Amino acid sequence: DAGVTQSPTHLIKTRGQHVTLRCSPISGHKSVSWYQQVLGQGPQFIFQYYEKEERGRGNFPDRFSARQFPNYSSELNVNALLLGDSALYLCASSPGLAGETQYFGPGTRLLVL
Amino acid sequence: QQQVKQSPQSLIVQKGGISIINCAYENTAFDYFPWYQQFPGKGPALLIAIRPDVSEKKEGRFTISFNKSAKQFSLHIMDSQPGDSATYFCAASMWTGANNLFFGTGTRLTVIP
Numbered sequence: 754d755a756g757v758t759q760s761p762t763h764l765i766k767t768r769g770q771h772v773t774l775r776c777s778p779i780s781g782h783k784s785v786s787w788y789q790q791v792l793g794q795g796p797q798f799i800f801q802y803y804e805k806e807e808r809g810r811g812n813f814p815d816r817f818s819a820r821q822f823p824n825y826s827s828e829l830n831v832n833a834l835l836l837g838d839s840a841l842y843l844c845a846s847s848p849g850l851a852g853e854t855q856y857f858g859p860g861t862r863l864l865v866l
Numbered sequence: 867q868q869q870v871k872q873s874p875q876s877l878i879v880q881k882g883g884i885s886i887i888n889c890a891y892e893n894t895a896f897d898y899f900p901w902y903q904q905f906p907g908k909g910p911a912l913l914i915a916i917r918p919d920v921s922e923k924k925e926g927r928f929t930i931s932f933n934k935s936a937k938q939f940s941l942h943i944m945d946s947q948p949g950d951s952a953t954y955f956c957a958a959s960m961w962t963g964a965n966n967l968f969f970g971t972g973t974r975l976t977v978i979p
Binding site (some may be wrong): 757784786788793794795796797798801808809811843845847850851853854855856857858859860 | 870872900902907908909910911912915955957961964965966967968969970971972
């Protein structure tokens with residue numbers, strides 16, 4: 754069974770640009786969460802989506818947005834990129850919403866110049 | 867503020883030795899405490915997890931010890947192997963309508979042959 758997949762694996766953007774990151778959850782998983790991991794730190798929660806609805810949002814500015822599609826895949830969008838947005842963006846999926854183990858993908862490494 | 871505090875930042879252990887990583891939390895609403903292992907260039911992978919109704923959980927060479935009154939939990943890796951060299955993250959979550967994980971800052975473990 755395929756795990757969580759993310760694309761692209763690496764991305765280089767310049768300040769002010771927009772970026773879209775994609776995630777496909779494990780088959781049968783209905784919940785997708787996004788995390789930002791800055792080098793040398795633990796992942797920080799950005800969003801959780803379940804059944805196409807936003808169920809949780811971390812302490813991130815409105816430049817960050819996401820959505821979940823009918824097939825449970827998800828996109829994370831970041832507008833007006835800042836140098837500080839450079840990080841590994843991780844997607845995690847779980848079968849349901851509460852108290853479920855989260856399975857992480859390999860991440861997308863974003864570098865903002 | 868950091869909801870989960872992790873120590874040490876780095877750890878060097880001889881092959882066959884015991885690796886111990888500690889975490890502490892303040893929020894008594896946390897009810898799920900997983901440990902993740904992350905290799906360079908990869909996403910975090912779940913190692914073992916515990917809920918506050920038990921004080922210890924063992925899976926193979928990995929053991930979580932949980933002290934609810936002290937609000938502390940720790941990971942013990944018995945018979946540490948060079949292949950265990952990775953970064954380890956403790957995390958905690960609570961039901962808030964979402965299932966976001968709060969991660970520690972990570973421990974970089976090096977096991978010397």
